Amino acid sequence: MGEKNWAGNHEYRGRIARPTSVEELRELVTGATSVRALGSRHSFNDLADTDGLLVSTAGLPAGIRIDPDARTVTVGGGVRYGDLARELQAAGWALHNLASLPHISVAGAIATATHGSGDRNGNLSTAVAGLRILTGSGELVDIARGDAGFEGAAVSLGALGVVTEVVLDIRPTFDARQRLFGGVPWDVVIERFDEVTSVAYSVSLFTTWDEESVSLAWLKELDGAATTIADDFFGAPALTEARHMIAAMDVRNTTEQLGVVGPWSERLAHFRFEFTPSNGEEIQSEYLVPRARAVEAIQAVRALAPVIAPLLQISEIRTVAADDLWLSSAYGTDAVGLHFTWFRDQAGVEAVLPALEAALLPLGARPHWGKLYLDVDGVVPSLYPRLDDFRALAASFDPAGRFRNPFLTRLLA
Ligand SMILES: Cc1cc2nc3c(=O)[nH]c(=O)nc-3n(C[C@H](O)[C@H](O)[C@H](O)COP(=O)(O)OP(=O)(O)OC[C@H]3O[C@@H](n4cnc5c(N)ncnc54)[C@H](O)[C@@H]3O)c2cc1C
Structure with a gap:
């Protein structure tokens, strides 16, 4: 029997690899024809799945680095919010918000627009100031707020590649x-x-x-x-x-x-x-x-x-x-x-x-992209006015469609 998501309601079809370095990740990604990043497995549907290769981000370097002048923290994509929050708090810094559960990975959360609550609090993806993405060709691409396509990359559904590092806005602790x-x-x-x-x-x-x-x-x-x-x-x-x-x-x-x-x-x-x-x-x-x-x-x-x-x-x-x-x-x-x-x-x-x-x-x-929904009439694509721009962005990052899976095909086809 294959491995399952956290809730146990989805059994992954693909083989799971657990790289411990970006180099190892690069070899795995470039050697696969169908690949998906797997975060902490807290999604409730087939969004993360493929019948090819699943690359777990849990063992990738945490690499937490605070830049007090820029008021940002750079963090490995597989790091869980709870671990990041502890380090930030110890250094006198904070994030603007958290989801209900702190065990969720940073890159997995921002990939689906995970959110907490608060009238004036944007979701967790709005704290993203930059991303480093390993593409299907093995290239590491940096994209930062202000760059063309950034608004598409911040909530990516894993369609652009594997996010190896995330730069997040921080504020003084409170x-x-x-x-x-x-x-x-x-x-x-x-x-x-x-x-x-x-x-x-x-x-x-x-x-x-x-x-x-x-x-x-x-x-x-x-x-x-x-x-x-x-x-x-x-x-x-x-x-x-x-x-x-x-x-x-x-x-x-x-x-x-x-x-x-x-x-x-x-x-x-x-x-x-x-x-x-x-x-x-x-x-x-x-x-x-x-x-x-x-x-x-x-x-x-x-x-x-x-x-x-x-x-x-x-x-x-x-x-x-x-x-x-x-x-x-x-x-x-x-x-x-x-x-x-x-x-x-x-x-x-x-x-x-x-x-x-x-x-x-x-x-x-x-x-919510990461939770169970059916959309029997296929109306969800029409709810996103910039979906065509996202299609173009995904095609430019992933021309060979390595990161495409049935979920994305339903959405982007
Ligand atoms: C108990 C529980 C509580 C929750 N609470 C909340 C909540 O309060 N608010 C809320 O909005 N949601 C909540 N969720 C949903 C959860 O935040 C989302 O499903 C989130 O996407 C899960 O992140 P993950 O790391 O587990 O990603 P996974 O489920 O492993 O993957 C989700 C998506 O992210 C992509 N991905 C993961 N890592 C990377 C990476 N490094 N690079 C590129 N793509 C990547 C995957 O390919 C996939 O497309 C909760 C879920 C659970 C189980």
Whole structure:
């Protein structure tokens, strides 16, 4: 049996090689006719797969180098955010945001426009200032913000080559705290959505859609920032005991809550880096809705609650600032992520996705590239106005199509 992704819902078809140097990686890539980079395997679909060669980036050099004058850090593509965050924090620096899980590789995350939350926080790809890409011909190509095609390369889906190094913007370290509130009334979420999501650096709403009120609001606030929220969040009381977003799960896996101030590296992700889930009992989907349609989308999903809820562990509603990256799910629009953590029931989830997508995709919702989606009507390409430019960029980086796989053929053909 072949190796699987983190969730165990996809078995890789290709042979996995584990190079430990860029030279070794170059030999592997140039010797293959079909090759894909494999990060930390946290995607839930066949995006990373090929029936040829998969090159794991986990053993490539970490090479973390901070440039205080440029306010950037250069990091090997296979490095996990949790490792990078520790090094940055130790040196007095920070990233602007993190995803919920810090175990995900930097190059794998930016390749799919992975994001955290926050009205004014772009996704993790927006922190990319430069990339070094090993192309199919074995050449190392540097591309930096301001260069032609950079906006296409920052969210690449692995189509251009293997990203061996990423240059990320950094800022001086900061402290933050997390507070949780239980039971936000739905009419507040619907009628005062902009107020609700803008009261903190990052706001996430957790729900199963079939409940009387949104069960949890999870705030990440910068230490010292003024706040209008005391012990009441739009009618929801502050929780006085820490909890997991899935009530039945062990709270020790989550980063410290209850307003305890700590470094960004231990507050911006929902989950602790010390907690290492080797595999998941879940499948995820997420749809990034243009912010102007978010309330409609939320109402549409609520109407589907009876079919969704039996398969759902939890949903998270979160926000992402607009950017100009061609394949970003927030390209040209502030976006609201409607995230679904399903039980690991592939057939069951695939049975409800058509109804969910029929409600969301017509609103312009873009599925998260790394999560499970179906797009039965093939509308996703039409949601990306710069897709032709990306096609041309991919063809220029990879004229032989070494990095093409069925996922990319569906999207780019
Ligand atoms: C528990 C869990 C929590 C998650 N939380 C979030 C979240 O909070 N927010 C969010 O947006 N997403 C989240 N995700 C989704 C995840 O961030 C994305 O699927 C991400 O792309 C996974 O990165 P990876 O390193 O595992 O990449 P993989 O799954 O291994 O690969 C994903 C893509 O990246 C490409 N790639 C990987 N490395 C390179 C490289 N060096 N060069 C070129 N291409 C490369 C692959 O070819 C493939 O196309 C979560 C997933 C899990 C399992």
